[in-house]
Amino acid sequence: MIEVRHLEKTFPGTRGLLGHDAIKAVNDVSFHIPDGGAVSFIGESGCGKTTIGRILAGLETYTAGEVVMDGQNLAQLPRRQRAVLLRRVQLIQQDPYQALNPARTIEQALTDPLKVIAKERGADKAWIMHRLHEVLELVGLDPDAVIYKYPHMLSGGQRQRIVIARALTVDPSVLVADEAVSMIDVSLRLGVLKLLRDLRERFKISVLFITHDVASARYVGDDGQMFVIYKGRIVEHGLTDEVILHPQHPYTQALLSAVPVLKGLEEPGPDRYIPLKEFGHGQPPEHACAFAPRCPYAQPLCGQEKPELVGTAHQYACHYPKERHVVAVPLSE
Amino acid sequence: MSLAVSTSSSSRPSNGPSGHPSFLKNAWRIIVKKPGRLIGLGIIVLFALMAIFGPYLYPKQLPINPNAIYAPISWRYPLGTDFEGTSNLALIITGARYVLFAAAMAAVFTVVFGTALGLISGYYLGWTDSVIMRITDFILTIPGFPLLVVLSTVWNFGQPVAMGFVLGITGWGGLARAVRSQTLSLRERGFIEAARTLGLSPFHILFREILPNVGSYIAMNLLLAVTGSIYAEVGLFFLGVVPFQVNNWGVMLNLAVFSAGAMSSAQALPYLLSPLLALLILTLGVVLFLDAVDEIFNPRLKEA
Amino acid sequence: MSANSLPTAPPAAGITIRGLEVVYTTGQGQIPAVNGINLDIVGGQITGIIGESGSGKSTLAMAMMNAVPHPGKIVKGSVIIDGVGNMMTLDKESQRRARGRHVGFVFQAAQNSLNPLTRIGHQVLDLGRSHNVKDLRALLRRAKELLERMGMDADRVLTSYQHELSGGMRQRVGIMFALVLDAQIVILDEPTTALDMLSQASVLEIVRSIQEERGLTIILITHDMGVVADLADRVIVMYGGELAEEGKTEDVLAHPQHPYTRGLIRAIPRISGNLDQAVALAGSPPDLQTFVQNACLFYDRCPERMAQCQNHRPPYEIAGPGRKVACFKVMAK
Numbered sequence: 001m002i003e004v005r006h007l008e009k010t011f012p013g014t015r016g017l018l019g020h021d022a023i024k025a026v027n028d029v030s031f032h033i034p035d036g037g038a039v040s041f042i043g044e045s046g047c048g049k050t051t052i053g054r055i056l057a058g059l060e061t062y063t064a065g066e067v068v069m070d071g072q073n074l075a076q077l078p079r080r081q082r083a084v085l086l087r088r089v090q091l092i093q094q095d096p097y098q099a100l101n102p103a104r105t106i107e108q109a110l111t112d113p114l115k116v117i118a119k120e121r122g123a124d125k126a127w128i129m130h131r132l133h134e135v136l137e138l139v140g141l142d143p144d145a146v147i148y149k150y151p152h153m154l155s156g157g158q159r160q161r162i163v164i165a166r167a168l169t170v171d172p173s174v175l176v177a178d179e180a181v182s183m184i185d186v187s188l189r190l191g192v193l194k195l196l197r198d199l200r201e202r203f204k205i206s207v208l209f210i211t212h213d214v215a216s217a218r219y220v221g222d223d224g225q226m227f228v229i230y231k232g233r234i235v236e237h238g239l240t241d242e243v244i245l246h247p248q249h250p251y252t253q254a255l256l257s258a259v260p261v262l263k264g265l266e267e268p269g270p271d272r273y274i275p276l277k278e279f280g281h282g283q284p285p286e287h288a289c290a291f292a293p294r295c296p297y298a299q300p301l302c303g304q305e306k307p308e309l310v311g312t313a314h315q316y317a318c319h320y321p322k323e324r325h326v327v328a329v330p331l332s333e
Numbered sequence: 334m335s336l337a338v339s340t341s342s343s344s345r346p347s348n349g350p351s352g353h354p355s356f357l358k359n360a361w362r363i364i365v366k367k368p369g370r371l372i373g374l375g376i377i378v379l380f381a382l383m384a385i386f387g388p389y390l391y392p393k394q395l396p397i398n399p400n401a402i403y404a405p406i407s408w409r410y411p412l413g414t415d416f417e418g419t420s421n422l423a424l425i426i427t428g429a430r431y432v433l434f435a436a437a438m439a440a441v442f443t444v445v446f447g448t449a450l451g452l453i454s455g456y457y458l459g460w461t462d463s464v465i466m467r468i469t470d471f472i473l474t475i476p477g478f479p480l481l482v483v484l485s486t487v488w489n490f491g492q493p494v495a496m497g498f499v500l501g502i503t504g505w506g507g508l509a510r511a512v513r514s515q516t517l518s519l520r521e522r523g524f525i526e527a528a529r530t531l532g533l534s535p536f537h538i539l540f541r542e543i544l545p546n547v548g549s550y551i552a553m554n555l556l557l558a559v560t561g562s563i564y565a566e567v568g569l570f571f572l573g574v575v576p577f578q579v580n581n582w583g584v585m586l587n588l589a590v591f592s593a594g595a596m597s598s599a600q601a602l603p604y605l606l607s608p609l610l611a612l613l614i615l616t617l618g619v620v621l622f623l624d625a626v627d628e629i630f631n632p633r634l635k636e637a
Numbered sequence: 638m639s640a641n642s643l644p645t646a647p648p649a650a651g652i653t654i655r656g657l658e659v660v661y662t663t664g665q666g667q668i669p670a671v672n673g674i675n676l677d678i679v680g681g682q683i684t685g686i687i688g689e690s691g692s693g694k695s696t697l698a699m700a701m702m703n704a705v706p707h708p709g710k711i712v713k714g715s716v717i718i719d720g721v722g723n724m725m726t727l728d729k730e731s732q733r734r735a736r737g738r739h740v741g742f743v744f745q746a747a748q749n750s751l752n753p754l755t756r757i758g759h760q761v762l763d764l765g766r767s768h769n770v771k772d773l774r775a776l777l778r779r780a781k782e783l784l785e786r787m788g789m790d791a792d793r794v795l796t797s798y799q800h801e802l803s804g805g806m807r808q809r810v811g812i813m814f815a816l817v818l819d820a821q822i823v824i825l826d827e828p829t830t831a832l833d834m835l836s837q838a839s840v841l842e843i844v845r846s847i848q849e850e851r852g853l854t855i856i857l858i859t860h861d862m863g864v865v866a867d868l869a870d871r872v873i874v875m876y877g878g879e880l881a882e883e884g885k886t887e888d889v890l891a892h893p894q895h896p897y898t899r900g901l902i903r904a905i906p907r908i909s910g911n912l913d914q915a916v917a918l919a920g921s922p923p924d925l926q927t928f929v930q931n932a933c934l935f936y937d938r939c940p941e942r943m944a945q946c947q948n949h950r951p952p953y954e955i956a957g958p959g960r961k962v963a964c965f966k967v968m969a970k
Contacts, residue, residue: 059526098522
């Protein structure tokens with residue numbers, strides 16, 4: 001179980017001709033991941049969702065807030081203990097082509113972390129081999145077929161499975177999947193999503209699913225919480241299906257509208273809208289709604305006052321929340 | 334559990350068709366692909382054998398023949414003779430040891446220093462990087478060859494190790510910088526981050542994850558360092574700034590030019606040309622073989 | 638459109654492809670990347686060509702302009718573009734003119750087709766000069782109109798270098814380049830692959846509205862069934878260098894006939910409805926082995942294969958109004 005409170009990450013600005021001001025990539029983000037639960041973060045690239053995942057995996061520091069894992073505040077732990085705790089959070093990166101060392105075979109890539117674990121537990125070489133085969137079978141690969149191969153001999157889907165198998169070698173309690181399927185052939189994507197879902201069910205491994213694709217987030221964690229992030233802030237969150245079926249924030253509605261409509265099977269929701277403007281970079285003003293410049297429903301108030309999260313289980317930060325029907329509706333046969 | 338272990342280990346093919354070929358097997362397969370590479374390897378092996386066994390083929394004191402001073406090329410003297418009537422071929426073969434051994438030492442020093450410092454500097458960044466890079470810049474600004482000339486006045490280079498050490502010490506700067514820049518780009522790659530989150534040690538990350546990816550680069554530099562050092566030491570001997578106490582290609586060149594007057598008299602020409610020919614062939618071998626090195630060490634080009 | 642409105646727009650140009658064969662020569666032998674394809678691209682419509690990696694869809698697109706990159710080679714066949722002629726027999730200069738003037742091409746990840754060293758505006762002028770455009774001022778004006786049409790600040794974009802633009806913006810700039818010389822046919826190769834959902838939706842929206850406005854012929858090449866299903870009028874499914882199925886989008890989506898098409902559609906996670914409807918497609922994309930087998934290309938992955946399928950490739954035949962399919966099972970019905 002991970003509890004995150006008021007997390008904040010500021011990247012320092014750079015000086016000089018091409019410099020920029022300090023950027024708050026993550027701003028006052030709180031959430032918790034229950035054991036075996038699923039939490040999804042959705043938003044556009046550059047919204048800060050990746051940074052949150054990297055902080056949890058220990059690849060990035062945070063500038064303010066608290067991260068509490070299994071009752072222990074990370075910031076208060078000595079280095080070594082923190083590293084051991086952080087190892088239980090494993091990151092599944094977007095690009096399976098970058099995530100595996102091209103110079104090493106699959107066997108080498110997986111036995112390295114296993115050796116560390118074996119040393120800690122006093123296990124022998126046979127245990128390592130056994131476990132190696134076990135994790136590969138878990139992710140749906142034939143160990144004998146892949147073990148001596150180099151990454152470039154495998155397809156994108158197989159590589160991502162290897163990456164997941166490697167993460168499983170250290171018995172993680174949380175997998176942070178950052179756009180884990182966006183670079184895989186479409187016909188193979190669902191298989192990887194299903195694997196993540198199975199891992200949740202079979203081993204109670206929680207999944208933090210970071211994506212811009214609402215549909216795949218729903219597939220992995222329809223029983224979990226969904227957080228919509230815009231410019232480093234949570235703009236809406238709630239139970240996944242609640243957010244999808246009753247979105248209140250215009251940005252959530254834009255993201256939902258962006259899911260392609262399958263002609264012949266579905267028809268677009270009556271309120272579907274797609275903002276043509278790309279989001280501008282740079283820091284949004286502190287005293288305005290960050291989404292206002294792109295929002296088709298913006299009022300003068302939106303440029304003057306920042307909306308806070310309101311609501312109980314389903315929260316949203318909008319001055320004029322309104323449920324709109326943007327999700328594609330299945331055609332009845 | 335023991336049962337599961339035994340089945341899994343027995344089902345594992347020890348070196349079957351699905352097993353990955355050994356490094357040497359793979360390297361050989363790549364080398365024989367092109368005849369040029371094979372020739373290059375052949376030349377390098379030939380010179381290596383000369384360096385190792387050459388001195389044992391001849392008596393310690395090479396025979397002199399007052400009747401065949403500056404003899405032309407013949408069956409008895411395939412490369413002619415020198416001012417004492419000693420076979421040039423024998424001089425080349427016995428002289429190879431010092432030249433190649435010093436060059437190999439220099440290359441090893443260059444590669445070990447350059448690689449280790451480049452890796453550490455590129456991976457740790459921060460003050461470690463600053464310190465190492467300042468030292469590297471300092472080394473890079475030292476004019477290596479003139480320094481050797483100066484050093485040789487105070488230091489006896491009778492031992493090839495000493496010569497190799499000095500050549501290596503002044504030569505690793507460029508490689509360190511190059512390895513550092515490669516490391517810088519590699520450390521941002523996903524698999525390095527993955528290794529970190531998996532709790533693998535920095536030592537493991539540096540030498541097991543990053544090093545194999547700069548392998549082809551280092552191997553290439555190793556070979557280039559060998560040729561570079563050979564030129565440098567031969568140059569030193571040619572200038573005559575180090576004591577003439579050893580058989581050496583550079584010494585031959587020096588004597589041919591300054592004592593035998595090979596520049597003006599045709600009869601000493603074989604004496605001048607034979608060390609040059611040896612250098613030329615060795616360099617050719619290295620260049621031909623370099624072609625294969627990239628493929629051997631480049632993981633992306635490896636096949637099943 | 639009234640008869641006296643001058644000048645009358647020519648009827649939208651289509652493309653007729655007959656017996657097209659493209660072969661790649663590799664170390665492992667010859668790979669038929671495009672294998673004897675007959676295809677009619679209807680003018681004034683959006684045609685979606687869908688296939689996963691190794692399907693030959695991008696090669697087909699390049700072959701339409703007789704611009705297959707080395708080591709690929711067009712072995713036989715013809716590509717007749719209305720108003721231009723047979724791209725295979727035209728002289729080099731006429732081919733070059735046709736590209737850009739008649740057929741605009743938007744490359745996969747448009748960043749690779751933009752010159753990183755000159756400003757966008759400069760590149761528009763270069764394009765104009767190489768096509769002997771007299772009025773360069775008017776050309777720039779048109780470029781500006783197009784950019785603004787796509788929701789961008791045209792002046793800023795024209796004075797920018799490509800690295801100053803986001804992925805979505807570059808893709809739009811790519812579309813602008815394809816359209817600025819008034820090409821009637823536009824080929825989009827994976828126009829949204831590197832983009833997130835919202836950028837993808839807005840790029841698709843732009844393509845859709847410009848197509849409607851100008852009656853363009855658009856060929857959309859993608860691996861994403863969702864993109865095709867949302868945008869295209871007709872769908873063509875490619876597998877292993879051959880055509881598997883084609884038809885009107887609604888038709889194909891609602892009643893897919895080829896098992897591969899059916900698998901692709903079922904593998905899309907949906908944003909609403911029952912999650913278990915989504916089923917992963919088994920097996921992996923076609924490889925070298927697949928191309929040389931006698932069996933149907935989809936044999937290894939097909940859940941409905943029959944004895945007949947193992948020894949012959951099914952012919953590509955008419956299977957209803959506007960429908961074609963290559964499957965023995967469908968034909969048997």
